[in-house]
Amino acid sequence: MENMRKKIIGVIGGHSCTKEMEQNTIKLGKKLSKVVDILVCGGLSGTMRAVCQGFKAGNGLTIGIIPSYNKNDANEYVDIVIPTGIGLARNVLVVKSADMVVALPGEAGTLSEIAYCLQFDIPVISVDSWDIPGVIKAKNVEDAVIKVEALLKRSNL
């Protein structure tokens, strides 16, 4: 059954980003929307907002799993908001809802999410994010999308 469901890509990263990083992340979102139907992320600002913007521009469906009970805390590019109210514990849900994850630069919150990917054995592709053993390094956004495509072809995902 599970294999019949549409694949979900997770994207994690910081709450804030430079203008250049923002453009790069929008591009990542657009490119990801060409290879997978659904995006899940933490639903807030910074890289989360940028990747949703790009993914929606490519007509993908975006899910934001947010820490608070307030759906208005989600950025405007989130289609479906899950207002968990469980605070930072929602990081587990963001990661576990995804079939694979792309990690962008971020602080400790992003690190906790990478740790959960490793613990759950969910493939995590890093573009200039934390350098932790077990993470798949990508040179840039384009390389990350190529690696996502390769993972999608793995029958056992």
Add this chain to the structure above:
Amino acid sequence: MENMRKKIIGVIGGHSCTKEMEQNTIKLGKKLSKVVDILVCGGLSGTMRAVCQGFKAGNGLTIGIIPSYNKNDANEYVDIVIPTGIGLARNVLVVKSADMVVALPGEAGTLSEIAYCLQFDIPVISVDSWDIPGVIKAKNVEDAVIKVEALLKRSNL
């Protein structure tokens, strides 16, 4: 922003149901899919499975917020699985993700979800479910859908 998002209907109820209740719940799901685009539920068996079956038959999008980490625990009519791993605490998320809720017969789990609806001030329409002050009673499935439609027209929802 929030008001621009598609409305989400929540349906709660027991893990098991009679053949008659199942048919009735499939019918509820179909009828709900005519008036709202997205369904959220606990994602498991019984009334949760039946309402997803009906809602998907009506081409709606179904979300299952399940207690375990195992996406395969979700019923086959769930499009998007959120494998929370937070056990019964996921009941809060099911209810809070919805704009309004229809409650079907169920045990203590359903009662906890009705309680959360009341606490969050989320309208909850009961069809033969727990009789708790504050719950909106519907005579049957058809009446419940009429009440959902009326709530959808409320500007402040």
Add this chain to the structure above:
Amino acid sequence: MENMRKKIIGVIGGHSCTKEMEQNTIKLGKKLSKVVDILVCGGLSGTMRAVCQGFKAGNGLTIGIIPSYNKNDANEYVDIVIPTGIGLARNVLVVKSADMVVALPGEAGTLSEIAYCLQFDIPVISVDSWDIPGVIKAKNVEDAVIKVEALLKRSNL
């Protein structure tokens, strides 16, 4: 192993209470401290504060499992604060940490906790709280403590 641990009594009830209810709840706390060593509750104001006050007056140990990350949200009679940050989902933890529960008057939050008691098969003794099938009714605070003592003597608890 488990049976060697000290028993834990849970007390649930509303955020606010009248002066009379407060005195009654302090009395409950004192009496409970004579028959069980550890109290767990939601850690906030109203009945939660009053029962902690009484239990500490009887030299019991009090645990407050609070919804926020801020330990200062706990009342001053809580010895050990668990700042969950998981919001109302913490209700599950309050109930599940206890071997048995006394329910005092409260709103929907208390109802959700009673529902979780029933779902987990944790004995719940009601003193003027929600009248739900499966709840053990006590006439007053003294009667509730007698019922707690009787439960503590059950070998299979």
Add this chain to the structure above:
Amino acid sequence: MENMRKKIIGVIGGHSCTKEMEQNTIKLGKKLSKVVDILVCGGLSGTMRAVCQGFKAGNGLTIGIIPSYNKNDANEYVDIVIPTGIGLARNVLVVKSADMVVALPGEAGTLSEIAYCLQFDIPVISVDSWDIPGVIKAKNVEDAVIKVEALLKRSNL
């Protein structure tokens, strides 16, 4: 009020450990019990069990915040079990319940807990654990306890 409560030390680390690490961790527990009254940890096996063993040998009070609903999953040196049922999301609670944390060698779970320490700005002292910027490195168990004592003297903790 908060400053009047007894301080709580958190210890995090792997589910399994060598015989040597076990002895070292028991020693850590004993030494910590001389400087702080309450220990919180994940409550399971390996380093969690060893540190509880040592802390209890020094007459400290041990709290185990476990992922499951089953109190019997806690090791036999845990005095108070919080059976969260929220899976790995309980890592947040372990860390947030502590005033400061000692990190021992561990896998991705330990890394997620270190990340949460950094995010919450809770001091985290590493003894041969993950080398992440912001972590306070200790040479060995004795050095870690010295650093804990120094932190306890900080008025703003």
